[in-house]
Amino acid sequence: MGGAAHNPVRCCSATPSGQDRLRSPDLLGGWVSAAVSTFQLKQPTTVDHSEFPLRLQVNAVAQDCYVKEAASVWRRLRGLLFSPRLKPDQALWIRPCNSIHMLGMRYAIDVAFLDGNGVVLQVNRCVAPGRMATCWKARSALEMISGACETHGIRPGAKLSMNR
Structure with missing residues (x-):
C-alpha cells in the first residue's frame, strides 16, 4: 500500500524534558524502546512520615x-x-x-x-x-x-x- 499518508501524530507520553514528542506512525515502535532506555528506573524508597507522625x-x-x-x-x-x-x-x-x-x-x-x-x-x-x-x-x-x-x-x- 504505497499511498499511505505520512502525517505526524502527537504521542501522549512525556519525554524526559516534560514535552510531548511528535513521531511518525512508522517510528512509534522504535520510540518505545528509546523511551525505556532514556528513563532510569528508580528503586522503591521507604516513605518518610516524620512530618506526619x-x-x-x-x-x-x-x-x-x-x-x-x-x-x-x-x-x-x-x-x-x-x-x-x-x-x-x-x-x-x-x-x-x-x-x-x-x-x-x-x-x-x-x-x-x-x-x-x-x-x-x-x-x-x-x-x-x-x-x-x-x-x-x-x-x-x-x-x-x-x-x-x-x-x-x-x-x-x-x-x-x-x-x-
Whole structure:
C-alpha cells in the first residue's frame, strides 16, 4: 500500500524534558524502546512520615493514613495553605476547629468534622477552592485530599483516633 499518508501524530507520553514528542506512525515502535532506555528506573524508597507522625484509626482499625496535627494558632490559621498537595495517605488534623475556608487553595479536599470524642459528625466531600465548610458542634476537623474520606471509610458516626 504505497499511498499511505505520512502525517505526524502527537504521542501522549512525556519525554524526559516534560514535552510531548511528535513521531511518525512508522517510528512509534522504535520510540518505545528509546523511551525505556532514556528513563532510569528508580528503586522503591521507604516513605518518610516524620512530618506526619500520627496514624489514623477508623473504628479501631489502623489505616494507611498519616496525620499532621495543627494545634497552634499559627498552624491552624495556615492550615494547608502554601504546603504541597496532600497525598492520599496524608491528612491534617486541625484542633480546635469547627469551620474551614478554602481561600487561596488550589485543589479540592474532603473535610471530616469531629466532636470532642473523635466521632465524625459531618463529612464534606470535595470542598472546592474558594468555599467554606462549617459544623458548629465540631471540636476538630480532619482535612484530606478529595476522595480520601471514602477510601478510608470515614463517614458520620465513625470513631476516629490518631495514635503515634
